[in-house]
Amino acid sequence: MALGSEGRDGFTSRFGIVCAAAGSAIGLGNIWRFPYVVGESGGGAFLLIYLAFVLMLGIPVMLSEFVIGRKAKRNAYGAFRKIAPGTWWPLVGVIGIVAAFVILAFYSTIAGWTLHYVYLSVANSFKGLGALEVTSVFEAFQTSGGLPLMWQMIFILLTAVIVLSGVKKGIEKYSKILMPFLVLLLISLSVRAITLPGSMGGLHFLFNPDFSKINAAVILGALGQAFFSLSIGMGALITYASYFPDRTNLSATSFQVSIADVLIAILAGVAIFPAMFALGMQPEEGGPGLIFMVLPNVFQAMPGGYLVAVAFFVLLAIAALTSSISIMEVVVAFLSEELNIKRKSATLITVIASAFVGMFCTLSWSTFEGVGIGDRNIFDLLDFTASNVLLPLGGLLIVVFVGWYMKQQAVRDELTNMGVLKLVVFMIGWYTKDERTEEDRARFRAIRIRIYAVFMFIVRFIAPIAIAIIFLNAIGLIRI
Numbered sequence: 127m128a129l130g131s132e133g134r135d136g137f138t139s140r141f142g143i144v145c146a147a148a149g150s151a152i153g154l155g156n157i158w159r160f161p162y163v164v165g166e167s168g169g170g171a172f173l174l175i176y177l178a179f180v181l182m183l184g185i186p187v188m189l190s191e192f193v194i195g196r197k198a199k200r201n202a203y204g205a206f207r208k209i210a211p212g213t214w215w216p217l218v219g220v221i222g223i224v225a226a227f228v229i230l231a232f233y234s235t236i237a238g239w240t241l242h243y244v245y246l247s248v249a250n251s252f253k254g255l256g257a258l259e260v261t262s263v264f265e266a267f268q269t270s271g272g273l274p275l276m277w278q279m280i281f282i283l284l285t286a287v288i289v290l291s292g293v294k295k296g297i298e299k300y301s302k303i304l305m306p307f308l309v310l311l312l313i314s315l316s317v318r319a320i321t322l323p324g325s326m327g328g329l330h331f332l333f334n335p336d337f338s339k340i341n342a343a344v345i346l347g348a349l350g351q352a353f354f355s356l357s358i359g360m361g362a363l364i365t366y367a368s369y370f371p372d373r374t375n376l377s378a379t380s381f382q383v384s385i386a387d388v389l390i391a392i393l394a395g396v397a398i399f400p401a402m403f404a405l406g407m408q409p410e411e412g413g414p415g416l417i418f419m420v421l422p423n424v425f426q427a428m429p430g431g432y433l434v435a436v437a438f439f440v441l442l443a444i445a446a447l448t449s450s451i452s453i454m455e456v457v458v459a460f461l462s463e464e465l466n467i468k469r470k471s472a473t474l475i476t477v478i479a480s481a482f483v484g485m486f487c488t489l490s491w492s493t494f495e496g497v498g499i500g501d502r503n504i505f506d507l508l509d510f511t512a513s514n515v516l517l518p519l520g521g522l523l524i525v526v527f528v529g530w531y532m533k534q535q536a537v538r539d540e541l542t543n544m545g546v547l548k549l550v551v552f553m554i555g556w557y558t559k560d561e562r563t564e565e566d567r568a569r570f571r572a573i574r575i576r577i578y579a580v581f582m583f584i585v586r587f588i589a590p591i592a593i594a595i596i597f598l599n600a601i602g603l604i605r606i
């Protein structure tokens with residue numbers, strides 16, 4: 127990593143930037159959370175609403191985080207303090223830090239399960255098991271308490287080691303090579319799943335929208351899933367963008383990352399639902415254990431299934447790591463930059479706090495079984511609070527900040543890279559006596575400004591109003 131102007135670490139290559147942001151976005155959210163939330167929320171109609179939210183709200187929120195982060199070159203809290211000193215805006219950063227804690231707590235539960243499944247698949251534990259037995263292997267593990275707890279702690283420590291030792295660069299380098307493999311594996315899983323007898327109902331479920339299944343809670347769920355999967359609403363991408371160099375094209379990056387993220391989620395859906403239907407499982411039955419109960423059956427039905435299973439869970443664990451480091455980094459950057467705690471101590475504090483809260487999540491199916499509200503246990507409650515409450519709230523405040531508070535020239539400069547561009551244009555003009563026609567320049571300007579106008583309209587009006595309505599509708603304050 128090159129040192130930035132203020133002595134902070136920075137990303138160097140353009141591809142590295144997209145990869146780091148994509149590494150944060152692509153993770154358990156796509157492969158673990160997306161299928162089970164789609165299953166619980168009725169399939170195709172949910173998928174359509176989720177896609178609309180990614181395009182209309184997700185990309186603008188992501189772009190807003192990029193604008194704030196690169197402008198301020200600070201952590202999620204410090205960025206607001208720098209751009210809006212003496213206001214209450216830094217509270218948005220505080221919401222983000224709380225959200226990061228909560229997400230790290232339950233994310234590490236699932237990442238721990240993934241590690242255990244690396245072990246199980248290396249040990250060839252699913253060999254010869256039928257679908258029911260695969261499910262009971264999972265349930266026995268999930269409810270056993272100690273074992274999932276151990277894997278969770280291992281995962282939190284792994285995350286901390288990476289955050290601390292700055293081997294992020296190494297992680298980026300490897301995930302550039304490894305993530306395409308994960309995509310290839312998902313494609314081959316999908317092909318196998320679709321060719322299983324009885325699988326077509328799964329595709330029908332995923333792609334044929336049945337709008338009778340949509341209600342206010344499902345709509346909020348789609349928003350939460352979009353935000354969670356894109357890593358937006360809590361400042362993770364503010365923190366990452368603070369390391370972006372001036373020449374990064376922010377809008378192109380937000381599009382590329384979001385599209386990759388969505389494609390991988392859909393691919394995971396195409397691998398899971400046909401397999402579920404072929405196995406005779408109901409889509410709403412899976413819950414958080416869905417992929418762990420379904421995929422081992424698909425691996426078994428594949429040539430080379432042993433290796434595919436091992437590779438899949440290893441790559442999933444790595445995808446989870448590249449996401450969890452972006453979550454932990456939010457907290458560590460805040461503690462070290464704002465409270466002047468050394469990075470080492472900051473990481474230690476974060477590990478202890480998230481391990482403590484995380485323990486309750488992992489033990490939701492054993493020690494704390496039955497503790498919760500309604501049919502949600504502790505794990506579900508923390509996931510719900512973070513994904514469906516804190517992230518949308520954070521996203522709402524972030525777009526209002528960019529749309530209404532920030533100086534519009536500053537936003538425009540970030541989006542068009544004008545600060546740098548002006549200098550380049552000036553230099554070219556200087557050396558070449560500027561031979562481009564007025565028309566060339568006008569076209570160039572016009573494209574930039576059109577993107578800007580659409581973006582501003584969304585962040586000022588559409589996104590805040592839409593998020594507010596979805597929210598109020600879901601908690602029952604208004605009825606649409």
Ligand code: TRP
Binds near residue numbers: 353356357358449452
């Ligand atoms: N998006 C990641 C995933 O899909 C999880 C994640 C990483 C995240 N950073 C985040 C979620 C910040 C919300 C906010 O697995």
